[in-house]
Amino acid sequence: MDSLVKLSNITKEYGTKIKTKALDKINLEILEGEFLSIIGQSGSGKSTLLNIMGTLDRPTDGELLFKGSKISRLNDDALANFRNNNLGFVFQFHHLLPELSVLENVLIPAWITFEKKPTATIIDRAKELIVLVGVENRVNNKPNELSGGQRQRVAIARSLLNNPSLVLADEPTGNLDSDASDNIYELLRTINKELNTTFIIVTHDMHIAAKADRVIEIKDGEIVRDVSNRSKAEEEAFKEFSPKNCLYCKSL
Numbered sequence: 427m428d429s430l431v432k433l434s435n436i437t438k439e440y441g442t443k444i445k446t447k448a449l450d451k452i453n454l455e456i457l458e459g460e461f462l463s464i465i466g467q468s469g470s471g472k473s474t475l476l477n478i479m480g481t482l483d484r485p486t487d488g489e490l491l492f493k494g495s496k497i498s499r500l501n502d503d504a505l506a507n508f509r510n511n512n513l514g515f516v517f518q519f520h521h522l523l524p525e526l527s528v529l530e531n532v533l534i535p536a537w538i539t540f541e542k543k544p545t546a547t548i549i550d551r552a553k554e555l556i557v558l559v560g561v562e563n564r565v566n567n568k569p570n571e572l573s574g575g576q577r578q579r580v581a582i583a584r585s586l587l588n589n590p591s592l593v594l595a596d597e598p599t600g601n602l603d604s605d606a607s608d609n610i611y612e613l614l615r616t617i618n619k620e621l622n623t624t625f626i627i628v629t630h631d632m633h634i635a636a637k638a639d640r641v642i643e644i645k646d647g648e649i650v651r652d653v654s655n656r657s658k659a660e661e662e663a664f665k666e667f668s669p670k671n672c673l674y675c676k677s678l
């Protein structure tokens with residue numbers, strides 16, 4: 427598999443007088459088609475890492491590469507353009523617009539990208555995605571007429587509209603009960619396999635995290651574990667991610 431995202435010595439400090447080092451020289455390579463989860467206790471740097479990989483925030487130091495091209499020094503307009511063409515985002519609180527229907531919410535990235543009425547082709551794509559995520563019987567409903575799981579499905583469909591190669595998800599199941607969480611996980615997995623979309627998921631849910639191909643654990647802004655679940659041998663190592671052995675879980 428080819429390299430999709432590469433971080434070289436990424437450091438992030440917040441503040442001017444009182445500085446907080448949220449990330450400390452992170453080196454990480456993510457391959458096309460990977461399904462990766464990031465775990466770590468509160469304040470460890472997970473969201474900061476996700477935001478930097480999603481170009482929503484800039485590193486203080488280090489280099490971010492996407493498909494081999496340096497992107498951390500692009501200006502704001504070029505970065506916005508890059509995001510619209512390559513990335514999708516899913517958040518814990520789906521951020522659907524309450525006055526818009528399911529279909530209109532899924533079409534939001536088209537308005538942002540083209541700044542004009544979506545074409546028939548794009549509307550067809552939105553409808554296909556709505557079928558893919560399983561809310562086709564709610565296409566004209568408003569978000570407040572949907573369950574939490576259905577809203578998250580709509581947010582996932584929206585994240586896929588521009589056919590991103592990478593979707594970054596911050597606690598995508600954080601607001602859902604365990605059945606709905608499992609269903610959302612299965613949906614993300616299906617998209618990963620069928621569309622070869624790469625997923626990076628920040629989660630506190632060990633049950634979800636442990637099902638990923640690869641689990642990264644962050645502590646105090648550093649990667650303290652990077653376990654891949656691809657080979658048999660690695661599967662054994664992966665079993666370490668039980669609540670009993672997980673570094674992060676021990677602190678719970």
Ligand SMILES: Nc1ncnc2c1ncn2[C@@H]1O[C@H](COP(=O)(O)OP(=O)(O)OP(=O)(O)O)[C@@H](O)[C@H]1O
Nearest residue numbers: 440441446448466467468469470471472473474475
């Ligand atoms: N805008 C900010 N200004 C100053 N410090 C910040 C800012 N955002 C995050 N931090 C600090 O950076 C560190 C990492 O925060 P981050 O939000 O990345 O952690 P997290 O692992 O995602 O936490 P949680 O699981 O609670 O969401 C924390 O010490 C946090 O207080």
